[in-house]
Amino acid sequence: MTEPVITVAHGVVGYDGRPVLRDVSLAVDAGEVVAVLGANGSGKSTLIRAVLGLVPLHAGSVSLFGTPLRRFRQWKRIGYVPQRLGAGGGVPATVREVVASGRLARRGVLRPPGRADRAAVDAALASVGLADRAGDPVATLSGGQQQRTLIARALAGEPELLVLDEPTAGVDAASQEAFAGALRGFLDGGGTVLLVAHELGPLRPLISRAVVVHQGGIAHDGAVPEPAGHHADPDHDHVHPHAPDEPAGLWSS
Numbered sequence: 001m002t003e004p005v006i007t008v009a010h011g012v013v014g015y016d017g018r019p020v021l022r023d024v025s026l027a028v029d030a031g032e033v034v035a036v037l038g039a040n041g042s043g044k045s046t047l048i049r050a051v052l053g054l055v056p057l058h059a060g061s062v063s064l065f066g067t068p069l070r071r072f073r074q075w076k077r078i079g080y081v082p083q084r085l086g087a088g089g090g091v092p093a094t095v096r097e098v099v100a101s102g103r104l105a106r107r108g109v110l111r112p113p114g115r116a117d118r119a120a121v122d123a124a125l126a127s128v129g130l131a132d133r134a135g136d137p138v139a140t141l142s143g144g145q146q147q148r149t150l151i152a153r154a155l156a157g158e159p160e161l162l163v164l165d166e167p168t169a170g171v172d173a174a175s176q177e178a179f180a181g182a183l184r185g186f187l188d189g190g191g192t193v194l195l196v197a198h199e200l201g202p203l204r205p206l207i208s209r210a211v212v213v214h215q216g217g218i219a220h221d222g223a224v225p226e227p228a229g230h231h232a233d234p235d236h237d238h239v240h241p242h243a244p245d246e247p248a249g250l251w252s253s
């Protein structure tokens with residue numbers, strides 16, 4: 001039997017001694033697309049950060065590709081798209097430069113990019129529909145296009161596992177569709193996905209399983225729940241980090 005790509009066993013995670021996740025167990029197998037759902041502040045981001053070792057576990061364990069997290073070193077097998085890039089302030093880099101930075105873990109900083117690096121960057125740009133914007137400064141892109149740039153950066157590293165924190169929050173419909181297409185290509189290539197989402201939108205048909213975080217535990221692990229309550233209303237007033245297609249996004253100028 002092959003090992004799960006991600007295993008969390010009885011994980012306890014919190015900040016400043018205050019537990020957010022009290023007892024969380026989760027396994028994600030190769031080829032799955034698992035959506036982590038839950039209310040604001042329920043601990044969805046905390047769960048995926050714990051999976052990546054970005055916040056420590058107080059108790060329990062995490063394994064990646066069958067290796068305990070503390071011994072895991074094969075980070076190039078994983079692409080991570082955080083919820084928002086904290087580093088704002090008019091980053092002058094072009095779209096291509098940002099996407100190419102996703103190759104660094106593969107090629108090493110000191111080796112110049114080769115043909116395989118350029119091909120992977122081109123493929124990633126094309127997969128999110130940004131090939132024609134490659135030379136533009138990222139600050140001139142819409143929030144949705146900036147988010148697509150980050151997804152392309154993760155894909156450029158040719159990971160086996162993609163971990164995405166709210167990849168479509170506040171993203172315009174065209175970017176959501178572009179992202180769904182890119183994800184489909186990644187899955188066709190055998191990839192595995194763990195993503196946090198508020199609303200699934202065009203991603204819904206791609207999700208194989210949903211995990212609902214509630215009151216420090218996993219309240220549901222199985223079929224994707226149908227939209228309910230105010231989320232069923234297309235005009236519901238969920239607060240998004242950016243208005244759709246607003247130019248000031250991850251890198252505000």
Ligand SMILES: Nc1ncnc2c1ncn2[C@@H]1O[C@H](COP(=O)(O)OP(=O)(O)OP(=O)(O)O)[C@@H](O)[C@H]1O
Nearest residue numbers: 015016020038039040041042043044045046047196
């Ligand atoms: N770095 C941190 N230090 C202290 N508390 C934190 C930190 N990050 C998150 N928290 C707290 O932990 C709880 C869970 O946060 P988390 O971001 O994991 O929730 P979430 O489900 O992803 O929320 P959202 O849907 O709003 O993104 C919240 O109460 C939050 O305020």
